[in-house]
Amino acid sequence: xxxxxxxxxxxxxxxxxxxxxxxxxxxxxxxxxxxxxxxxxxxxxxxxxxxxxxxxxxxxxxxxxxxxxxxxxxxxxxxxxxxxxxxxxxxxxxxxxxxxxxxxxxxxxxxxxxxxxxxxxxxxxxxxxxxxxxxxxxxxxxxxxxxxxxxxxxxxxxxxxxxxxxxxxxxxxxxxxxxxxxxxxxxxxxxxxxxxxxxxxxxxxxxxxxxxxxxxxxxxxxxxxxxxxxxxxxxxxxxxxxxxxxxxxxxxxxxxxxxxxxxxxxxxxxxxxxxxxxxxxxxxxxxxxxxxxxxxxxxxxxxxxxxxxxxxxxxxxxxxxxxxxxxxxxxxxxxxxxxxxxxxxxxxxxxxxxxxxxxxxxxxxxxxxxxxxxxxxxxxxxxxxxxxxx
Amino acid sequence: xxxxxxxxxxxxxxxxxxxxxxxxxxxxxxxxxxxxxxxxxxxxxxxxxxxxxxxxxxxxxxxxxxxxxxxxxxxxxxxxxxxxxxxxxxxxxxxxxxxxxxxxxxxxxxxxxxxxxxxxxxxxxxxxxxxxxxxxxxxxxxxxxxxxxxxxxxxxxxxxxxxxxxxxxxxxxxxxxxxxxxxxxxxxxxxxxxxxxxxxxxxxxxxxxxxxxxxxxxxxxxxxxxxxxxxxxxxxxxxxxxxxxxxxxxxxxxxxxxxxxxxxxxxxxxxxxxxxxxxxxxxxxxxxxxxxxxxxxxxxxxxxxxxxxxxxxxxxxxxxxxxxxxxxxxxxxxxxxxxxxxxxxxxxxx
Numbered sequence: 001x002x003x004x005x006x007x008x009x010x011x012x013x014x015x016x017x018x019x020x021x022x023x024x025x026x027x028x029x030x031x032x033x034x035x036x037x038x039x040x041x042x043x044x045x046x047x048x049x050x051x052x053x054x055x056x057x058x059x060x061x062x063x064x065x066x067x068x069x070x071x072x073x074x075x076x077x078x079x080x081x082x083x084x085x086x087x088x089x090x091x092x093x094x095x096x097x098x099x100x101x102x103x104x105x106x107x108x109x110x111x112x113x114x115x116x117x118x119x120x121x122x123x124x125x126x127x128x129x130x131x132x133x134x135x136x137x138x139x140x141x142x143x144x145x146x147x148x149x150x151x152x153x154x155x156x157x158x159x160x161x162x163x164x165x166x167x168x169x170x171x172x173x174x175x176x177x178x179x180x181x182x183x184x185x186x187x188x189x190x191x192x193x194x195x196x197x198x199x200x201x202x203x204x205x206x207x208x209x210x211x212x213x214x215x216x217x218x219x220x221x222x223x224x225x226x227x228x229x230x231x232x233x234x235x236x237x238x239x240x241x242x243x244x245x246x247x248x249x250x251x252x253x254x255x256x257x258x259x260x261x262x263x264x265x266x267x268x269x270x271x272x273x274x275x276x277x278x279x280x281x282x283x284x285x286x287x288x289x290x291x292x293x294x295x296x297x298x299x300x301x302x303x304x305x306x307x308x309x310x311x312x313x314x315x316x317x318x319x320x321x322x323x324x325x326x327x328x329x330x331x332x333x334x335x336x337x338x339x340x341x342x343x344x345x346x347x348x349x350x351x352x353x354x355x356x357x358x359x360x361x362x363x364x365x366x367x368x369x370x371x372x373x374x375x376x377x378x379x380x381x382x383x384x385x386x387x388x389x390x
Numbered sequence: 391x392x393x394x395x396x397x398x399x400x401x402x403x404x405x406x407x408x409x410x411x412x413x414x415x416x417x418x419x420x421x422x423x424x425x426x427x428x429x430x431x432x433x434x435x436x437x438x439x440x441x442x443x444x445x446x447x448x449x450x451x452x453x454x455x456x457x458x459x460x461x462x463x464x465x466x467x468x469x470x471x472x473x474x475x476x477x478x479x480x481x482x483x484x485x486x487x488x489x490x491x492x493x494x495x496x497x498x499x500x501x502x503x504x505x506x507x508x509x510x511x512x513x514x515x516x517x518x519x520x521x522x523x524x525x526x527x528x529x530x531x532x533x534x535x536x537x538x539x540x541x542x543x544x545x546x547x548x549x550x551x552x553x554x555x556x557x558x559x560x561x562x563x564x565x566x567x568x569x570x571x572x573x574x575x576x577x578x579x580x581x582x583x584x585x586x587x588x589x590x591x592x593x594x595x596x597x598x599x600x601x602x603x604x605x606x607x608x609x610x611x612x613x614x615x616x617x618x619x620x621x622x623x624x625x626x627x628x629x630x631x632x633x634x635x636x637x638x639x640x641x642x643x644x645x646x647x648x649x650x651x652x653x654x655x656x657x658x659x660x661x662x663x664x665x666x667x668x669x670x671x672x673x674x675x676x677x678x679x680x681x682x683x684x685x686x687x688x689x690x691x692x693x694x695x696x697x698x699x700x701x702x703x704x705x706x707x708x709x710x711x712x713x714x715x716x717x718x719x720x721x722x723x724x725x726x727x728x729x730x731x732x733x734x735x736x737x738x739x740x
Contacts, residue, residue, distance in 0.1 A: 278475070280473055281475055283440075283469075285492075286463060287545075
């Protein structure tokens with residue numbers, strides 16, 4: 001790139017920047033990488049004293065087989081292709097399958113892209129690598145490339161998802177997260193729009209109140225909710241009779257608590273997005289023939305999607321990553337994924353349990369990667385639109 | 391097509407008065423301009439007619455309906471906003487079509503959109519997003535969106551103020567032509583007196599929420615009702631001098647204008663327009679003073695002198711040359727003078 005000399009960084013600065021970035025990368029990314037590697041190894045390798053053994057997994061290779069250099073190359077290519085496809089085509093898919101309704105389009109679009117990605121990795125990739133390995137194995141000089149060199153086993157994932165029924169925790173997580181995002185965004189957009197447009201001074205006090213609730217420690221809210229949740233049967237019996245439910249242990253009930261924690265933040269954030277949209281747009285729409293709500297829906301919301309998606313993502317992360325609320329309000333049978341990991345750590349923890357916990361941790365991270373891949377453009381445009389950042 | 395009647399409308403926010411007792415009938419097909427400095431209540435008046443603000447008092451009639459309690463969408467008006475108010479997610483075609491679509495107007499939308507786009511010369515940009523248009527093009531999209539539906543009333547809120555000077559002149563001409571073609575009652579808000587003079591059938595001059603004068607551009611220019619209107623209309627503004635009248639003679643520093651047709655005596659303000667007066671040869675004029683400044687305008691030379699506290703300018707022939715400080719004499723006959731009361735600024739009766 002041709003750049004004026006005065007704007008070019010000095011060599012010393014470049015080196016400092018590079019060293020700092022490298023340091024940050026190691027600190028931030030190394031644990032993730034290590035966890036990912038460990039989760040595919042037998043405990044003997046995973047807890048080996050030699051780091052090289054953890055990476056190559058000789059015991060795993062001997063006992064369970066592994067992948068060749070070709071497999072790794074093909075895997076990397078597949079990952080790159082899927083990443084490109086997801087980040088480029090999701091919008092198009094979302095527009096096509098949404099029946100003209102943007103949020104449904106995005107949800108269906110993400111699901112379709114996720115399923116397609118899974119299909120590529122689970123079905124297509126093994127077939128292709130199998131064929132390529134076989135072909136290279138026939139060529140005398142290159143057969144070494146087709147030899148398994150790194151031990152890999154999926155045992156822990158199978159144990160986690162099927163034997164330990166982690167899919168139930170996954171479903172609970174999805175229920176809670178979907179509920180929190182849906183309610184937070186619905187209430188948040190309506191309230192944020194109202195608060196951004198109202199001339200009333202009451203809006204100021206509402207926002208201050210929201211700020212105070214936002215400032216409360218989560219444990220305070222949970223402590224407040226816990227007793228009525230446990231006793232909800234007795235409390236609700238006069239009104240609902242025998243149908244009165246015990247709210248404790250119900251994922252659906254946890255949604256309420258998480259929404260109450262999350263809502264002040266979404267209202268503030270969405271309000272600031274709405275304030276960036278000139279009021280002239282509403283007025284133009286109203287003179288052009290829209291009612292109040294129609295102006296909001298047909299004119300303002302289409303401009304608001306980056307803001308809604310960004311706020312939705314923060315809500316998603318809050319609900320998905322929550323430990324405190326879900327751990328306290330759900331019993332062991334109905335846990336979401338994050339608190340469920342702790343089940344693996346107790347006094348009788350074996351090394352197998354620990355590697356399974358690691359595999360569960362990787363399983364929790366995977367959907368987040370997909371989410372960020374799908375929405376990266378929207379997130380960036382939302383964040384740069386001058387919003388309050390979480 | 392409709393007559394608009396504003397019956398004594400007032401807008402107050404707490405103790406602040408935005409518009410005070412505005413009373414006016416705007417005739418069918420009339421082009422009315424609301425003119426005044428910023429904060430004078432002209433935009434508020436328009437927004438009350440559009441339904442975007444509620445009047446504190448008074449009634450607004452459009453046609454034979456009282457529209458005070460109607461939503462903007464039910465008033466059958468179209469509005470062009472100062473910063474256009476285009477829908478950024480829709481292309482030009484969808485923007486223009488929006489009022490038809492929302493109101494479920496019967497008929498061939500495509501033909502209507504294309505006709506409106508043709509009137510404002512936008513046909514080749516129909517499939518661009520507003521972000522990819524220049525300021526003048528955006529302005530024309532806003533216009534097309536207003537005319538596509540043929541409403542009873544057009545409201546235009548400083549539509550030209552975001553355009554550069556050259557574009558403003560050509561768009562102004564286009565607007566004048568368009569309003570002639572469409573024959574729809576139009577209310578136009580501006581702070582630019584040239585726009586008001588060129589476009590209006592009638593001009594309403596406002597200041598601090600109060601109507602100062604209503605009249606045709608000529609009336610307002612030739613017979614300003616008070617010193618505010620006199621100084622607001624015209625470029626340069628009318629010369630205003632404070633002095634004393636006695637026996638039909640106005641006097642202040644360097645000034646003596648006789649033969650004034652007035653019974654008034656005592657303090658007064660005398661005004662005249664720069665282009666009505668002339669430089670008199672040999673000190674024979676009514677104002678004689680050293681030259682304060684000399685500005686070459688191309689088609690004329692503006693000669694300014696200082697009398698008392700005020701600067702008085704006169705347009706001289708374009709070949710006139712003199713040095714600053716040289717004595718000069720202006721001929722200001724009584725026939726071009728306007729007299730105003732010194733306290734209230736109101737025009738003095740003859």
